[in-house]
Amino acid sequence: MTTSVTETDTLIVGAGQAGVAMSEHLTRLGIPHVVVEKNRIAESWRSRRWDSLVANGPAWHDRFPGMEFPGCSPDSFVGKEQVADYFATYAEKYQVPVRTGVEVLSAERNVGHAGFRVQTSAGVFNVQRIVAATGPFQRPVIPPIAPQNSALLQMHSADYKNPQQLPQGGVLVVGAGSSGVQIADELQRAGKDVWLSVGAHDRPPRAYRNRDFCWWLGVLGLWDAAANQPGKEHVTIAVSGARGGHTVDFRHLAKQGVNLVGLTQSFSENCVSFRDDLAFNIANGDANYLSLLDAADAYIERNGLDLPPEPQAREFLPDPACITDPILSLNFAEAGITSIIWATGYVADYSWLKVNAFNEQQRPQHHRGVSSEPGVYFLGLPWLSRRGSTFIWGVWHDAKFIADQIAIQRQYQQYQTSDDL
Numbered sequence: 001m002t003t004s005v006t007e008t009d010t011l012i013v014g015a016g017q018a019g020v021a022m023s024e025h026l027t028r029l030g031i032p033h034v035v036v037e038k039n040r041i042a043e044s045w046r047s048r049r050w051d052s053l054v055a056n057g058p059a060w061h062d063r064f065p066g067m068e069f070p071g072c073s074p075d076s077f078v079g080k081e082q083v084a085d086y087f088a089t090y091a092e093k094y095q096v097p098v099r100t101g102v103e104v105l106s107a108e109r110n111v112g113h114a115g116f117r118v119q120t121s122a123g124v125f126n127v128q129r130i131v132a133a134t135g136p137f138q139r140p141v142i143p144p145i146a147p148q149n150s151a152l153l154q155m156h157s158a159d160y161k162n163p164q165q166l167p168q169g170g171v172l173v174v175g176a177g178s179s180g181v182q183i184a185d186e187l188q189r190a191g192k193d194v195w196l197s198v199g200a201h202d203r204p205p206r207a208y209r210n211r212d213f214c215w216w217l218g219v220l221g222l223w224d225a226a227a228n229q230p231g232k233e234h235v236t237i238a239v240s241g242a243r244g245g246h247t248v249d250f251r252h253l254a255k256q257g258v259n260l261v262g263l264t265q266s267f268s269e270n271c272v273s274f275r276d277d278l279a280f281n282i283a284n285g286d287a288n289y290l291s292l293l294d295a296a297d298a299y300i301e302r303n304g305l306d307l308p309p310e311p312q313a314r315e316f317l318p319d320p321a322c323i324t325d326p327i328l329s330l331n332f333a334e335a336g337i338t339s340i341i342w343a344t345g346y347v348a349d350y351s352w353l354k355v356n357a358f359n360e361q362q363r364p365q366h367h368r369g370v371s372s373e374p375g376v377y378f379l380g381l382p383w384l385s386r387r388g389s390t391f392i393w394g395v396w397h398d399a400k401f402i403a404d405q406i407a408i409q410r411q412y413q414q415y416q417t418s419d420d421l
């Protein structure tokens with residue numbers, strides 16, 4: 001049996017938004033490359049999101065510069081299939097040389113000559129460079145406290161599709177970032193009894209004084225922040241584009257009927273216990289919300305903008321009983337809970353990349369995506385260069401930077417003196 005061998009300069013692994021953006025920039029610089037994708041273009045948007053998910057940012061913002069979302073208002077929040085279609089169309093428009101259905105199994109540096117040998121499900125690639133664009137949210141994380149032998153149905157938010165998937169009875173949603181709050185809201189609206197476990201979070205207003213929060217984060221320079229504030233490394237953002245977009249308001253969710261609880265602490269045979277930190281977490285989320293309003297007001301004043309005042313944005317509903325008199329433990333049978341959804345995030349998985357580009361914790365070691373192993377680049381990681389790095393618009397700019405670094409390296413490598421010729 002012969003093994004197919006493909007030679008190219010740069011291999012981009014993964015054809016999500018990161019891989020597509022990377023290809024666009026390499027093409028612009030005339031750098032030969034191939035994109036390999038184990039599934040379909042933008043697979044994560046097709047099969048790893050729930051059915052009703054829409055983008056968290058409006059269509060004018062959550063896109064690449066080279067193409068608008070066809071057939072929709074720039075202020076609308078497009079559905080996840082439309083996002084996936086967008087990247088597939090984009091890849092066609094920019095003639096991305098993608099091979100779908102090809103999985104990278106391992107990549108190793110050559111010994112004694114330059115470049116890498118990449119073993120895939122469709123043969124070997126001999127390449128000078130690798131861009132790992134396999135996604136920031138690859139392996140769903142369920143914390144070790146999860147009950148092991150429980151009769152409860154447990155699933156990660158990556159596997160949640162719609163309320164019909166769940167058995168009759170109540171549900172505990174653990175995690176109140178954008179996924180957890182949106183799933184809890186959907187389940188409650190579908191008639192389920194829902195408990196939502198709320199940890200530390202930021203919750204920007206959906207819009208303020210006639211501008212979406214994506215605009216505010218842009219003009220205030222917050223998307224460009226190079227690093228998270230100390231102590232906020234694990235703070236998730238709770239936003240929602242659902243039903244035309246709205247501010248995530250935990251008091252409102254409670255009024256609607258969602259039972260709020262603090263951070264999930266531990267499980268015993270039939271019970272779960274929560275930390276007594278709900279009021280604290282809600283107060284910190286409020287402070288984050290109000291700080292954005294303050295910054296926006298100051299920006300408007302400083303720049304003399306004519307944007308309508310919105311004093312009602314500072315009015316909160318009274319604290320519901322679940323905040324003032326928190327539930328600290330629940331018996332599953334008594335509460336009628338039959339399932340748990342873990343909206344507890346993801347980690348990256350670079351087990352295929354056998355090079356010296358990782359630190360002791362096995363995390364990628366890089367500066368703005370340029371790794372400590374020459375010729376290996378990472379794209380799409382949280383805070384790769386800035387807050388925006390995992391988001392659609394942000395990854396495009398990171399890809400541009402990495403393409404430039406690749407072009408610079410190629411120039412050095414191609415240099416020859418007249419003596420060499």
Ligand SMILES: Cc1cc2nc3c(=O)[nH]c(=O)nc-3n(C[C@H](O)[C@H](O)[C@H](O)COP(=O)(O)OP(=O)(O)OC[C@H]3O[C@@H](n4cnc5c(N)ncnc54)[C@H](O)[C@@H]3O)c2cc1C
Nearest residue numbers: 014016017018037038044055056103104134135380391392
């Ligand atoms: C629920 C949710 C909602 C989100 N909503 C938004 C939003 O509204 N706006 C926004 O800007 N961002 C959003 N994001 C963040 C981000 O835009 C997405 O996570 C996006 O999918 C990341 O793109 P990516 O290309 O980096 O990774 P992915 O889209 O995950 O693409 C990586 C690709 O690599 C492939 N791959 C992996 N391993 C291999 C291998 N060994 N060989 C070959 N191929 C491989 C995968 O099949 C996949 O297609 C959201 C994230 C989540 C989880």
